[in-house]
Amino acid sequence: MSSAAPLVIRFIGGGNMASALVGGLLRTGHPATAIQVVEPDAAARDRLVAATGVAPCAATPAEWPPCELAVLAVKPQVLREVARQHAASLHAALVVSVAAGIRLADLSRWLDGHRRVVRAMPNTPALVGAGVTGLAAGLGLDDADRVRAQALFDAVGSSLWVDDDAGIDLVTALSGSGPAYMMLMVEALTAAGVAQGLEADRAERLALDTMAGAVALMRTSQAPPATLRAQVTSPGGTTERGIGALQAGGFEALLATAVAAARARAAELGEMLGKDPT
Numbered sequence: 001m002s003s004a005a006p007l008v009i010r011f012i013g014g015g016n017m018a019s020a021l022v023g024g025l026l027r028t029g030h031p032a033t034a035i036q037v038v039e040p041d042a043a044a045r046d047r048l049v050a051a052t053g054v055a056p057c058a059a060t061p062a063e064w065p066p067c068e069l070a071v072l073a074v075k076p077q078v079l080r081e082v083a084r085q086h087a088a089s090l091h092a093a094l095v096v097s098v099a100a101g102i103r104l105a106d107l108s109r110w111l112d113g114h115r116r117v118v119r120a121m122p123n124t125p126a127l128v129g130a131g132v133t134g135l136a137a138g139l140g141l142d143d144a145d146r147v148r149a150q151a152l153f154d155a156v157g158s159s160l161w162v163d164d165d166a167g168i169d170l171v172t173a174l175s176g177s178g179p180a181y182m183m184l185m186v187e188a189l190t191a192a193g194v195a196q197g198l199e200a201d202r203a204e205r206l207a208l209d210t211m212a213g214a215v216a217l218m219r220t221s222q223a224p225p226a227t228l229r230a231q232v233t234s235p236g237g238t239t240e241r242g243i244g245a246l247q248a249g250g251f252e253a254l255l256a257t258a259v260a261a262a263r264a265r266a267a268e269l270g271e272m273l274g275k276d277p278t
């Protein structure tokens with residue numbers, strides 16, 4: 001995102017996700033002087049400023065220089081209040097929200113009808129530069145805005161656009177919650193190794209390195225995962241027996257149920273978090 005006149009980006013909320021995104025921007029050459037942080041928690045703000053050299057914003061919004069892109073990176077429960085507080089200063093900015101569950105129409109409404117908004121759903125591997133983010137565009141976005149929003153998340157992994165909030169709910173259920181599914185898999189594989197007599201630390205290392213290795217192989221190979229799996233599943237061999245046990249236990253159906261359940265919960269949360277107090 002480096003250029004002669006760098007985009008001035010304001011982070012509202014300076015916690016984990018903001019730190020990850022700031023780190024990504026700096027790695028891709030965005031100057032720290034063109035990044036502002038609004039964070040009321042002095043300890044969190046000082047940590048981020050010390051680690052990255054970004055500019056903390058003054059206490060009074062009237063003193064803030066204008067920004068071209070604002071990232072709302074606060075907890076979903078406070079997003080409404082924060083958006084309302086900042087609405088007047090963001091009329092000329094592209095506004096990106098990473099708050100889980102907050103829908104585009106609610107975000108626009110809380111920003112006084114502002115339509116240059118993006119809803120993003122990153123996942124926790126973004127914290128180590130290996131995230132994947134789903135993005136949905138508000139009604140007022142142009143192509144340049146899309147490029148700007150996407151560059152922010154490509155700096156901490158990869159990203160893809162979906163059509164609407166329903167698409168983000170699905171991204172949430174698959175890749176948003178997905179790291180926890182993978183972690184559960186490693187936990188379960190570790191426990192299975194222990195049950196068969198391995199020491200816990202050795203079982204965990206085998207499970208974790210196997211997952212990392214399988215991912216690296218799938219990423220490097222031209223062949224789809226199903227082909228790679230078939231290649232290691234010799235007729236009458238150990239993998240065939242193990243996979244057979246997984247499938248007989250409903251492994252694929254269980255994952256489908258998990259994603260459907262998480263998607264339904266994402267929709268429920270959107271409904272709940274979007275309500276204005278009566």
Ligand SMILES: NC(=O)c1ccc[n+]([C@@H]2O[C@H](COP(=O)([O-])OP(=O)(O)OC[C@H]3O[C@@H](n4cnc5c(N)ncnc54)[C@H](OP(=O)(O)O)[C@@H]3O)[C@@H](O)[C@H]2O)c1
Pocket residue numbers: 012013014015016017018038039040041044073074075076078082098099100121122123124125
């Ligand atoms: N972490 C992830 O992997 C991840 C993944 C997907 C989506 N997200 C979304 O990203 C958002 C941020 O998550 P996070 O993990 O970064 O949370 P976090 O570490 O708690 O960061 C949020 C920060 O915002 C600050 N804040 C609270 N009220 C504020 C206000 N009025 N103005 C400015 N800052 C304010 C909080 O300060 P206090 O602590 O003092 O309240 C906190 O430092 C959430 O909406 C979450 O749904 C996170």
